[in-house]
Amino acid sequence: MYSQALNTEEASSDISPDADRFQACIDDEQRIEPNDWMPDAYRRTLIRQISQHAHSEVVGMLPEGNWITRAPSLRRKAALLAKVQDEGGHGLYLYSAAETLGVSREDLQDQLLSGRAKYSSIFNYPTLSWADIGTIGWLVDGAAIMNQIPLCRCSYGPYARAMIRVCREESFHQRQGYEIMLTLCQGTTEQKAMAQDALNRWWWPCLMMFGPPDTDSQHSDTSMRWKIKRFTNDALRQKFVDATVPQGHFLGLNFPDPDLRLDDASGHWQFGAIDWAEFRAVLAGNGPCNRERLEARRKAHADGAWVREAALAYAAKQRIAA
Amino acid sequence: MNTPLWEVFVRARNGLAHKHVGSVHAADATMAVQAARDVYTRRGEGLSLWVVPSNEIVASDPADKDMLFEPTGSKIYRHPTFYAVPEEVGHM
Numbered sequence: 519m520y521s522q523a524l525n526t527e528e529a530s531s532d533i534s535p536d537a538d539r540f541q542a543c544i545d546d547e548q549r550i551e552p553n554d555w556m557p558d559a560y561r562r563t564l565i566r567q568i569s570q571h572a573h574s575e576v577v578g579m580l581p582e583g584n585w586i587t588r589a590p591s592l593r594r595k596a597a598l599l600a601k602v603q604d605e606g607g608h609g610l611y612l613y614s615a616a617e618t619l620g621v622s623r624e625d626l627q628d629q630l631l632s633g634r635a636k637y638s639s640i641f642n643y644p645t646l647s648w649a650d651i652g653t654i655g656w657l658v659d660g661a662a663i664m665n666q667i668p669l670c671r672c673s674y675g676p677y678a679r680a681m682i683r684v685c686r687e688e689s690f691h692q693r694q695g696y697e698i699m700l701t702l703c704q705g706t707t708e709q710k711a712m713a714q715d716a717l718n719r720w721w722w723p724c725l726m727m728f729g730p731p732d733t734d735s736q737h738s739d740t741s742m743r744w745k746i747k748r749f750t751n752d753a754l755r756q757k758f759v760d761a762t763v764p765q766g767h768f769l770g771l772n773f774p775d776p777d778l779r780l781d782d783a784s785g786h787w788q789f790g791a792i793d794w795a796e797f798r799a800v801l802a803g804n805g806p807c808n809r810e811r812l813e814a815r816r817k818a819h820a821d822g823a824w825v826r827e828a829a830l831a832y833a834a835k836q837r838i839a840a
Numbered sequence: 841m842n843t844p845l846w847e848v849f850v851r852a853r854n855g856l857a858h859k860h861v862g863s864v865h866a867a868d869a870t871m872a873v874q875a876a877r878d879v880y881t882r883r884g885e886g887l888s889l890w891v892v893p894s895n896e897i898v899a900s901d902p903a904d905k906d907m908l909f910e911p912t913g914s915k916i917y918r919h920p921t922f923y924a925v926p927e928e929v930g931h932m
Contacts, residue, residue, distance in 0.1 A: 553902045603882070610879045614862040617845070623865055624842050680862070687883070826843065829867035836868065 544745050549675040552618040560744055561619050564674050567746065568616040573630045574638035575609035577811050581645040582654060590648060597694045598651065604691065608684045615676040631816050639797060640727050642805030649702055649709075649716035655695015657717075657724045657762065663688050664758045665728065673745040696765065703769045710770070717766065718774045725789070726797040728755040756786055763787045845894040846872040848879075850886035858890050866891075 536555045543550065550556055579602050586602065589595035613623055629635035640658055645651065666688065669681040702713040729751040741747040749757075763780075766773055777790030799805065843865040849858035861880045866872035872891040881889070900908060916922050925932050 551902070553899065555902070600882075607879050607882060610864070611862055614864070617863065622842065623845075676862075683861075826867070829871060830843065833868035833871075 541743070544673045544743075547745075549678065550673050551675045559740075560746075563741065563744075563746065564677065565616055565619050565621050568612055568619075568677055568680075569621070569626045569629065570636050570638075572609045572612035572616060572626065573635055574641065575605050575612060576630070577637045577641045577815065578658075579605045579609075580811055580814055581641055581643070581807075582651060584645050585648060585651050588648070589651075594698070601655070601691050601694065604687050608680075608687070611680040611683055612677075615674075615680040618676045627819065631812070631819055633803070633812060636801065638727060639800040639805065640723050642800050642808045642811060643720070643723050644807050646719075647712050647716060649699070649712040650720070652695050652698030652702060652713065653716040653720045655691050655693075656699050656765070657695075657720055658727070659688055659691040659695060660762060661724050661727045661758050663692060664754050664761070668748040668754075671745070671748065677746075699769055699771075703771065713769065714771055717771050721774050722792065722796075723800075725755060725759070725792055726794075726800075728752075728758065730794065730797070731792075759787045759789055760785075843867055844872075846876070846891040847894050847897060848872075848876040849890040849892070850876075850880055851888040852886050854887065858888065861885075863894060864891070 537557055540550070540554075540556060540560075550560075582598060582602050582605070586595060586598055589598050613626060616626060617623060626635070630637070645654070663685065666681050666685050670678055670685055672678040672681065699713055702709040732750045732752045742750075763773065763778065775790045777788065779788055780786075781788050800808070803809075844867070845863055845865055846869075847863050848861050850861050851858045864872055864875040864879055866875045869891060873889055876889050876891050880886075912918070
């Protein structure tokens with residue numbers, strides 16, 4: 519999964535020999551490593567982006583976890599379990615990368631649980647049927663891959679390395695999702711209708727995953743100059759639509775967009791207007807599942823408190839005995 | 841109290857060195873190895889794991905990079921290509 523471009527980026531006004539050397543290093547496609555000098559705004563932007571990305575992975579386990587006990591076969595159940603486990607792992611790679619910037623895991627967790635940190639809007643939508651699991655793999659992970667592949671070349675070394683691992687694992691996610699959709703679409707009329715219903719509900723929220731249109735983002739050039747970001751939100755969104763529409767047509771499904779058409783001149787699929795009011799409402803905490811997701815995370819954290827305490831107490835006791 | 845941080849190193853196969861892959865939080869060394877196994881080796885990435893308490897690692901300061909490493913830049917006589925060997929002698 520991934521963190522969308524919901525960061526309010528910071529303008530860098532740092533003019534010093536250090537800042538010049540830093541930018542020269544980035545322009546030269548070199549990587550920045552944890553103890554290297556970096557502008558404060560670069561550090562803050564990365565901490566926010568990487569931790570939001572980590573939170574998205576962790577919260578992203580919830581909508582899919584909802585179907586583990588109801589997967590239609592042992593094969594599907596094993597795959598879904600592995601996928602949800604991967605999302606947890608991706609969250610941990612990313613927390614680990616964020617911590618190299620000098621922030622503690624406990625602080626990051628606290629930011630999520632207190633509601634101060636954001637995570638991807640897509641995970642605030644419910645998974646109502648088994649077809650939603652197929653759609654999430656196909657579309658949500660598909661969108662994530664579009665966004666994450668350029669992040670493998672991010673200027674910050676630990677983030678780029680974490681993304682390489684994530685991307686390697688993510689392609690199984692998308693393929694297993696598409697396979698679920700293919701099976702449903704080749705099945706009974708009811709199964710195909712279920713697939714169509716899931717696509718109808720997830721298509722627009724997936725397009726929103728790429729973040730606000732380029733015309734709305736004021737400091738996009740700072741992240742581009744720092745090579746944290748390499749493509750604009752709209753460019754990635756278009757790439758996703760171009761890749762995905764033929765896959766949907768192969769399934770025999772219809773996209774819920776009457777304006778969707780192939781532009782012969784450019785070769786791109788043009789799509790209708792996105793409802794940005796919905797996007798802003800979900801980000802502001804008013805999506806269908808925002809409260810449920812945070813409550814689930816808080817409960818898991820509180821329920822695990824005695825385990826963390828017991829493990830630390832045992833470790834302390836062993837040290838004394840040694 | 842915060843759970844200690846451990847750096848994780850994985851040996852992909854015998855013949856290769858352990859390579860740093862990331863970090864985990866764990867109360868003790870045994871749990872750190874278990875966590876590292878779950879987080880970093882879900883797809884046959886390795887045959888051996890090291891976990892090292894992060895605060896036990898002593899690192900050079902990037903600011904000392906030039907002082908430490910630049911002097912070797914001028915010592916080109918440490919490389920084989922510095923020495924001329926006639927072609928007739930062949931590969932050496």
